[in-house]
Amino acid sequence: MTKTVNNKAWVFVLPVFVMVAFNAIIPLMTVVNFSVQETFGDNVFFWAGVTWFEQVLRSDRFHAALGRQVAFSAIVLAIEIPLGLAIALAMPRKGIGVSICLVLMALPLLIPWNVVGAMWNILALPDIGLLGKAINALGIEYNYTRQPYAAWFTMVLMDVWHWTSLVVLLCYAGLVSIPDAYYQAAKVDGARAWAVFRYIQLPKLRHVLTIAILLRFMDSFMIYTEAVVLTGGGPGNATTFLSIDLVKTALGQFDLGPAAAMSIVYFLIILFLSWLFYTLMMRNVES
């Protein structure tokens, strides 16, 4: 077999390549540039080597933010994936109910992220917010601007409200694409609902679940807008995730070197964990 070499193809690939270069590679290289040098502005740079990386990797503040970030993603994934799957399984498969459910599910996804943060900020206010007031009325002391636990609870609740729909829609699409014959065969074979789920639905949903977990992991690991609007990282540093910490370092303290080093470490962590998830979940598919 001979491979056809088509040099004209480059003409079509080039625009995309240029676009990716401008919006991803070049900015990333700038960050790399900052991460190994010290600057005081005026485009004057001093070589710093790996100093910033060492500083970031040894800093307790970074460790704490990373810990909070991992905890947040873990909690959010542990709730949203099973919940989304359960809702998708419970959704109707035909009739008017389908459209109603799909529209309801899509709504949270259509709201701008800062609006989501603002909505929950107001909703959870202990004195005037519906949720905050209701919880306090039950006799539970709840104030997310003062209690770290309350802040986390609100943050997780907001994320679940905002993003479970994505998991639901992905799973639902996966479920309706399973041919009827599988369910019919299962009926004939005398399979109970659990067996249908375990041996038909779950295996057939493997790919969409992988996508759902990856998307939710990456997004939750990078959460910024909603968190900043809801708590601004507080109370204290209780909800200061990596992204918030990064912005504080870069724009609050104007420590460009450490911020750049932190960005690169942050990026590599996401890249590595995504690769790990993907590899683990796809491991058995080919065999």
Place this chain on the structure above:
Amino acid sequence: MAKISLEHLRHSYWPEPRQEAHWALKKMSLEWSDGGAYALLGPSGCGKTTLLNLISGLLRPTEGRILFDGSDITSTTPEQRNIAQVFQFPVIYDTMTVYDNLAFPLRNRAVAEGAVDARVRAVAEMLDLTRALENRASGLTADGKQKISLGRGLVREDVNVIMFDEPLTVIDPHLKWQLRSKLKELHRRIRRTMIYVTHDQTEALTFADQVVVMNDGQIVQIGTPVDLFERPRHTFVGHFIGSPGMNVLPCEIRGGQASFAGLPIETVNAGLYRGAATSFELGVRPEFVNFAPAGIPVDIVRVSDAGRFRIVEVRHRDRSLKLLVPEGQEIPTGASHVRFDPAHTQVYEDGWMVGAGS
């Protein structure tokens, strides 16, 4: 194992069927005896899969009853009916091994593991799957997967009926033949009632002892392959079965004598005609039309070679008909005459064979 009876069965996918066209399955009654091999044959959309799903319990009939061995099972689930069904596309449980796939119907019914093992091995033996038992089912080819579906149908010894819904559609042609003879052999071995749905006449005629031909939601004829070939009760059966199908020509009947194009034609059943139908047709298969020194004058239009015989298309005025000429036999050129075999020429009124069943 069971005798299957359908009583005044009728089904519609419309919630409130109003017109005749709303019925996917028109009213029908029939009886299938225990241990028989039956085929449901008909073109796509004729209602054969609907009928199959009614029998298996995946659908509830709008009207009528279904009985297994005389007891009404119309409102029971597929599981309660204790049936097996093999679908058009192979259904396998991807994450399980071939062994677990075959064991699945038994394990769902809490059969002891020892008995499961014995059955699974017996079935695997029958289907030549023994060597693949420990493999993952998802890695098999389409015919291997379809064998597993089939195996899950055979694994329960007490099933009332095994149903096949066009099971060879996705199988490669050279393996189709293999699987088909395997099915026939299995039926001979286990003697269980089997119903085979297909639109492929070869599959139906080779598999079944009795073929049910359906068209447009109703049963047109039930009979052995020989019946369907020699005595099609409806012109549709004549057309649908046989390759090429039966010649259907307009004719007249007067005083018990059929005539075509002004020439008297000897037929099997013209003498039975008593009624006052509006349209008459003459049916004769290409196998029973011969060239003759005298008879119906025709012009030869086309000759096509089909291996052991040739298909000759001839024309009498504006009517064309086909005949089969065996290899080695001379075909006249230009104008000639044809003759119909009287023992295999039937007349039909409004599509139905005169004198049949009435």
